[in-house]
Amino acid sequence: MIPRPDSSSHDERIISVNGVKFSYDGCVPALAGVTLNLKRGEYVAIVGGNGSGKTTLAKMLNGLLKPASGTVTVRGKSTLDQSVAELARYVGYAFQNPDHQLFCSTVDDEVRFGPHNLGYKGDDLSKKVGRALETMRLTQLKDKPPLSLTLGQRRRISIASVIAMDSEVLIFDEPTTGLDTQETDDLMSSIEGLNREGRTIVLITHDMRLVAKHAKRVVVMSRGRIVLDTDPRGAFSDLDLLRASSMLPPPVVILAQRLKKYGLSGEALSPEELLYLVFRGKGGIR
Amino acid sequence: MRALEMRDVKFRYKGSEKRALDGVTLDVEQGEFVTILGANGSGKSTICLLSNGLIPHAISGDLEGTVEVFGKDVRTVSVADLSTKVGVVFQEPESQLFCMSVEEEVAFGPENLAVPRDEIIKRVEWALDLVDLKGFNDRSPFNLSGGQKQRVAIAAALSMKPDMLLLDEPAYALDPVGRIELYSVLRSLKEKYGLTVVLAERDAEDAVAFSDRLVLMKDGVIVRSGLPREVLRDPHVLRSAGVAPPQLTELASMMNSRLRTTDLSFLNVDEAEIAIVRNVLNPGGVGRP
């Protein structure tokens, strides 16, 4: 056995969450002791049902919420010592409802707002805005009023306005709600592009098909705790755990489990993988 | 008498350039459970708004063609009169619940119609029971989960004793648990109560299990209509209409091309399992292991 190189070098850790506890009302714990380390360049999906704590955890990462006990460290410093505005430079958060964000008269102004607040000016600012508009395919729409556009377009504007701040970490909260297939595919491929550039992606969702297709690491939360933290294959192999955490495994995953009793071992995260599994016969993991 | 009869209906919202409906002819028989699949802008929501008269009475635009609900023309009958025949549930739970308790919410409709008090009390219990929220009378809607809120909205429509219920993307804002609760209520409404249901959805995965018929829409026209199995056969058609094909549909299509067959189709995991065993693992064999 070749010893694996130590992949948890501390230089790579960009956000550390250590034993964090938090409660909104002082009675029910929203987070009951969560430890999580995010490395540069990762693509992590945080999944769980309502009340699992996934949104609470996400808001810890950019300082919107501060831990009642435990620590959250971003770039070596505790979030207790940094304001949300300071942290926005490193951790961008794209909220679920674009209508809770948009207020400018043109798309361009909207996308400009974030980086302007961070102090970017002149050419530098224009470049960041231009790139964000292009990544989200909004360049043609840049002089239009945001509130007159469709939901898909408004979602793209709100994401562009976060990307323009050029942060290393990007958190997306249910970004595909309300989008049709084409819009979903376009958005997910834009996010993959951002990941390839080296940004760390955190995807909060309860759509397991998205997770199966895009995430490289899955963190399953239930009742304020992390119950599973592994790669998608590992996550989907424990169907009981998923169900107990209020998540619905996609049909092909369930099917692959059923086919195990016929001697087909292996996981399938997509129809293609299941096909491969079936026609291969024994052992289907690529 | 049909529950819904639309003949060559065209509609353009006021201030909009494109038509939302561009020649739609659709029949829904009494007791049917129809799911209308389509992307944003396909026209499925417009059909919901037409069925209880909100279009044309509350929402302005240019309407052509005829829309009849249980024989009544929506142009000439008021929304209030249609409300005893048709109930509509919208996609945002927050903005269709406005009372301070579940009981008040469900009683609101019949109260408006001056239904006698004893009758209303009976209807409230009956409606809450149908949506599996018995005992929730004094709860405040603000504190309920998304799935519970939507079920209250359904109960509030049911207490009007309509013959048809339309739901416009009711599971939009719900998490997986809420979705399951919602669809099981819809299923039992069909099976136990025989209600005519029209469901407008963007996602094909959930509702296919118990729909009598699937109608696929794109850009204001119907592109396919028929049994779920038939409509879901071709992933390309679904994708070009902006609807994500269910995983099992894609699988069936792939298996068909691999095995050079054309008739494989699965609507659920059980069917898929059987088909795989029969056609790949154990071809020519007898029964299942």
Add this chain to the structure above:
Amino acid sequence: MTGFTDLYTEGDTFLHRMDPRVKIAAVVLLSFLAFVLTELRYLIILLAFIFLLLLMARARLTKTVFALKFVLRLMLLIAILWPFFDRSGTPVIVSMGPINITEPAIWRGATSAVRVGCLAAVWYILMFTTSQRDLVLALVRMGLRFDYGLTVAITLRFFPTFVSIIDSITDAQKARGLEFERGNIVKRSRNYVAVLVPAIVTALRTSDALSLALQSRAYGARTDRTYVRELHMRATDYAALAIFVALLVVPLAARHVFSVSV
């Protein structure tokens, strides 16, 4: 913000069980009484009576303390400021330039303070023991048009929802680098635009959707309507009402009929 909507505590005191219409009438009657009485000693008795009722409402300790603190601070403020503005009468206690503090003025200040204390405290009795539902129902039963009652009900129901929407908007804008505490007046106003515009747009969208929902359930179809929730006056309610009326009538009679100073 939430202090305002959260005043009601569930409970089973006689005040909770009292018909809300009687409680509303009590607020009105006791407020009138506070103006009818002019003698400090009677006003103090009235205040003590109101505080007693407040304690019998058995609201959560924090809320009761909050209410009492508020009322007492208000009273103190008035009692202290009054003699600075009311400078007439003898004997004079302190006289320094524009300041002329007289003994009668101090007494008048105290009297006004206790009076205002009564007016303020009596509302808490109503709010601690009556749910929003019952309040609206009582108002409608007392003659408020149903439309207005519904408007009040919808406002109360959506208040917490909009508080949380504003929180959500504020979070989203903070995450875009917006700092609310910094900057001059001009900058800060711009900051609030970033919260107001989305809030107003969301409110308008919600009210559009609500109007469709209301119409779908035949709102406004007829002028008559059924009311499922009923209010019944019981013997104890009539008795309580009689007591409150008597509390007002007796001092009035004493003054105007028997010329007794109250």
